[in-house]
Amino acid sequence: xxxxxxxxxxxxxxxxxxxxxxxxxxxxxxxxxxxxxxxxxxxxxxxxxxxxxxxxxxxxxxxxxxxxxxxxxxxxxxxxxxxxxxxxxxxxxxxxxxxxxxxxxxxxxxxxxxxxxxxxxxxxxxxxxxxxxxxxxxxxxxxxxxxxxxxxxxxxxxxxxxxxxxxxxxxxxxxxxxxxxxxx
Amino acid sequence: xxxxxxxxxxxxxxxxxxxxxxxxxxxxxxxxxxxxxxxxxxxxxxxxxxxxxxxxxxxxxxxxxxxxxxxxxxxxxxxxxxxxxxxxxxxxxxxxxxxxxxxxxxxxxxxxxxxxxxxxxxxxxxxxxx
Numbered sequence: 001x002x003x004x005x006x007x008x009x010x011x012x013x014x015x016x017x018x019x020x021x022x023x024x025x026x027x028x029x030x031x032x033x034x035x036x037x038x039x040x041x042x043x044x045x046x047x048x049x050x051x052x053x054x055x056x057x058x059x060x061x062x063x064x065x066x067x068x069x070x071x072x073x074x075x076x077x078x079x080x081x082x083x084x085x086x087x088x089x090x091x092x093x094x095x096x097x098x099x100x101x102x103x104x105x106x107x108x109x110x111x112x113x114x115x116x117x118x119x120x121x122x123x124x125x126x127x128x129x130x131x132x133x134x135x136x137x138x139x140x141x142x143x144x145x146x147x148x149x150x151x152x153x154x155x156x157x158x159x160x161x162x163x164x165x166x167x168x169x170x171x172x173x174x175x176x177x178x179x180x181x182x183x184x
Numbered sequence: 185x186x187x188x189x190x191x192x193x194x195x196x197x198x199x200x201x202x203x204x205x206x207x208x209x210x211x212x213x214x215x216x217x218x219x220x221x222x223x224x225x226x227x228x229x230x231x232x233x234x235x236x237x238x239x240x241x242x243x244x245x246x247x248x249x250x251x252x253x254x255x256x257x258x259x260x261x262x263x264x265x266x267x268x269x270x271x272x273x274x275x276x277x278x279x280x281x282x283x284x285x286x287x288x289x290x291x292x293x294x295x296x297x298x299x300x301x302x303x304x305x306x307x308x309x310x311x312x313x314x
Contacts, residue, residue, distance in 0.1 A: 119314075134267070141294045142312050145273035149261075156266040180273065 078131055082153045091160055092126055092133055092152055100135070102126065102175050103166030108137065108150055109158040119148060120163065125174035135160075138178055145180065185260040186217035192225070192277040195256065195295075196288030196309075199245040200279060202229040203253060217255050219262055219296045220303070222284070223277065225253045245279065251287070253277040254303055256295040256310075270296070270314065278306055 064070055083089055090096050100106055100123055107120040121139030124147065133152040138145060150157060186192065190205040203225035208217040217223050227249045245251065256278055261271040272294070279287040286306055295310040307313050 132267075134269075141314055142292075144257075144294055146294065146314055147261075147271040149269035151267035154266045154268070156268075 075131060078153075082131065082155065088152050088160075092128065092135070094128075098162075100126070100160065100162065101166065101170065102173060103168075103170035105163040106135075106137065107161040107163050108148075109161060111156050111158055119150075121146075121148075122175070122178065124176065124178060136174075138175075186221070186223060186255055186258065186275060190217075190275060191228070192253070192255070192275045194231075194253070194279060195276045195291055195293040196278045196286055197231075197290045197292070198279045198286075198288035199230055200227045200249075200251075201231040202227075203251070203277065203279075204228050206250070209252075216260075218260070219255050219258050220298045220301075221255050222280070223253050223255060224250065225277065225279075226250055245287070251279050252282065253279050254284075254286075254299065254306065256299060256306065257293075262296075262298070272296075278303075 064073055079089075090098070091100050093099055102123050102125055104123050105120065106123055107118055110117050110119070119137060119139055121137040124136040124138050127134045127136070127149075131153050134149050135152060136147060136149045138147050140146070152160075186205050187208060188205060192203050192205060194200040194203055205217065205223050206226055207224040208215065209222045209224065211217070211221065227245050227247055230245070230247055254277060255275070257272040257274060257276040259272060259275055261269050263269045276293065276295075278291060278295075280303075281287055284303065286303075286309065289309075291306065291309040291311070293310070294312045294314050295306060297307070297313050300307045300313070
C-alpha cells in the first residue's frame with residue numbers, strides 16, 4: 001500500500017499506469033472514492049475535496065484514419081486541387097522525357113489580371129520540393145536582366161509553354177554562370 | 185537592400201544618371217530600402233546633354249543636389265504573395281519631389297509592379313512593368 005503522504009505526489013507514465021493505478025486504488029480505500037478523478041490519459045489528479053476536482057472533457061476523435069500521416073494526406077489533397085491533370089508534375093519530373101531542363105527556353109503565362117502576363121526566358125535551375133517546386137527563369141526585359149523564381153504549382157501561373165530546347169545539354173543543374181560578370 | 189552609400193541608377197529624364205543613397209525614409213533603424221521605398225539621394229553623375237534638353241530647366245538636376253527618390257528595382261530579391269521571387273540586375277530609382285510625383289517626364293526601362301499602389305504615376309510612365 002502507498003503511504004498516504006506520498007500518494008498525491010506520484011507522477012507516472014502510461015506504461016506503468018496500470019500497475020500504479022491498482023496501487024493507488026488500493027491506497028485510497030481509506031478515503032472517499034468519489035473524490036478521485038481517474039482519466040484514461042495515464043495520469044491522475046487526486047482530489048482531496050470536491051472543490052479541487054478538475055472537470056475534463058473527453059479527447060477529440062482523430063479526423064484522419066489511424067496510422068496515416070497527416071502531412072501526406074494534406075499533400076495529396078493539395079495536389080488534386082492544384083494539379084489535377086498532373087501536367088505540372090510531368091513538366092518538371094526528372095524521369096519524364098518531355099520534361100523541362102535547365103537551359104531550355106520557356107514562356108510562362110500568368111493569369112491575365114497582372115501587368116506582365118507572359119515571361120519568356122531561360123531556365124537557370126529547377127528546385128524540386130514537391131508542391132513547393134520552383135523554376136528560376138532568367139529573362140531580358142528592356143535590356144536589363146531579370147530573374148524570377150516561379151512556383152510551379154502556383155495558381156497565378158496558367159501554363160508553362162516550352163519554346164526551345166537547349167542546344168547542348170547543360171552540364172550543370174544551376175546555370176548561375178549566365179549572370180553577367182560584374183568585374184568586367 | 186538600399187541604404188547609406190548605395191549607388192543607384194536613375195532611369196528617368198530628370199538629368200541625373202547616378203545617385204547615392206543618404207537615407208531611407210519611413211523605416212526604422214537598420215531597415216534597408218526595398219522596392220517602393222522612398223529615399224534621400226545625392227546626385228553623383230549626370231546624363232549626357234542630349235537627354236537633358238528634353239526636360240525643363242526648372243526640373244534639371246545638378247551634381248551634388250539632394251533629392252528624394254523612389255526605388256524601382258533592386259538587385260536584392262524580393263518576394264510576392266504568390267511565391268514568386270524576383271531579382272533585377274541593378275539598383276534603380278526615379279527622382280521625385282516632396283509630394284511624391286516624379287521629377288522627370290519619361291521613364292526608361294523596367295520597374296517593379298510593387299509601385300502600382302503608392303506611385304501609380306511611375307508605373308503608368310514606365311514602358312515595362314514586371
